[in-house]
Amino acid sequence: MESVLILTHADETGAALTKPSLEAISAGLELSTRLGVSIAIGVVAPGPIALPKSLPCAVVAVSGEAFAQPRYATDAAACEALCRAQKPSIVLAPASSRFTRVMAGVAHRLGGVIDTHITAIRGHAGIEASRWLYRQRIEAVITRDARPWFLLLDAGTHAAFTADPSAPAVTIEKIHVDLPALRTTVTGIETPKQDALTIRPDAKLLFVAGAGWTKKQPDGQVRAQEAGELILGFLRASGASLGSSKSLVDQGEGQGGNSVLPFLTHMNQVGQTGATPRHPKGLAACCHGEEPHVIGWRFIAERRAISLDPNCGWTRGKADVVYIADAFRVMAKVNELLAARSQS
């Protein structure tokens, strides 16, 4: 008989669960209902936490100041203690940076197995999980007999759990953790050295800038500064998240590591060597749309591109609409229209 444990953790305030944690709760509740098995929720938080009401299962938690810092030694010990207390056969957890760092180690300590980047869980008699391989180029459905089986769920693949405000508050059972000697201290969070944060995971639109922005334009001139102003102007006006191709980020490496567009870092990279973000819409400009780039668009629902090349990769079934046009002129006008709309 299977039993499910959903591992969750507090957000940076320490007072509430993260959105990916709530998504994992939804996935776990759906799975346990389908299989008709018991379920519990484990929480890692520094102190008292506001859990969603109407959780229809037991909640166990580890808490203490040591868990305010996302750190391997403490988080692994916390998750191990929660698992040992519940003895689950299936463990679901969000693929946050915090849990991605530790969950394989926890699975090993418990003699279990782990699979990550899970996008869906199906099956009635057994459990089958979907995930992607070869950088989102092959979709596989896997299953295992070994237990406990840890499954890390990609963010954005399930709806977040919503509480019934009229339900009574849930009772939390505290679990004791023996901490190992700590050798690592988290000293802070560093945001990119730029005038605005350009990576916005919750944005509705992903804007991907390709190397074409810094190449010679039809007038024979390189207009990188103007490109930078147009891109930043669009991000400000639209609230989009900025992605980039590796070639554009790498361009400035001979100049002391700064990109030609100085607000771009490797963190903006989308594709084969970068991220595969999940946004409802994506707009590419001056990016040729070949396979290493498009891998990063696997989970973008609606795709449009602006390119001067009528034979670019986007036109070969990879985008919904491709505008064969000068991105400088189009984006300048887009920025004008967005500015006018925000003033009206």
Added chain:
Amino acid sequence: MANALHIVACAGIVPDPLQTLEPTLAPTGPAIRNEMVLPAMLDPWAACALYEAASLIAKNPGEPQNPSKLWLVSLTPKAKLQQVMMTVAQKLSFELVPIDGPIGGFTDAHSTAAILAETIAALPGLDRGKLLLFGGWESANRGAGVTLQLIGERLGITDQFQGVDQIELRDDGPFEVLERVEGGRHQVSVCAGPPAVLGWATGNLPEPRNNPQIGMDNMRTIMPVLQKAKTAALDTNSLRYVSATLPAQQRTTRVVKDMHPEAIAQEIVEWIGKDS
């Protein structure tokens, strides 16, 4: 800095990203059709880890009687690895530790980690107190991002960092690490010193230029160890593939030519404003 470092970088090989990948069913399970003959390269994030390791060794060479060392451990078919080494060996100096094993991303990470951990633990001259275990935070084939953690656990290393973009060693032993976290930010941590596991993201270094002299020096040791590479079979750990397919990704693309930029801009703004 006088303290010597012993850095072990783990790296596999993956198909060149421009190649078409087609899944097929082999007797052992799913595989990529003709993967053994596709042009291959060192796994991109693991390659970043290797470049960062070499840079760290160059900055911290240790002492003549106690020098810093860099090993590259790779579990992959040795014939394919030899081809990839023709390029990689020209970029930086390292000691290759090859393990002749299956190619591809459909293998089980736990079995891979067990073999790698066993090999690393047996490395002659490795001082575990000085060990920094490097690798990519995910591979470009399996992409599970768990192998390094599992090796670390098997070697008893409980200071682990993933998505690392920077490491800075301090004179008195500790080091500062920048790890990628949500929202395009970095978490800054200070660790008391080795041993530690660092799964690298892109880092900050460009790909080193090819240097034929380094290549010749490396190949003198690489060819003999490739010939003597031990063979490893991977257990499935009960992992079974129900299916492995290419996604149905073809879209009906509307290619818009001869439209005025103002009209295009209007259409894009309306599209952005619509609820999807």
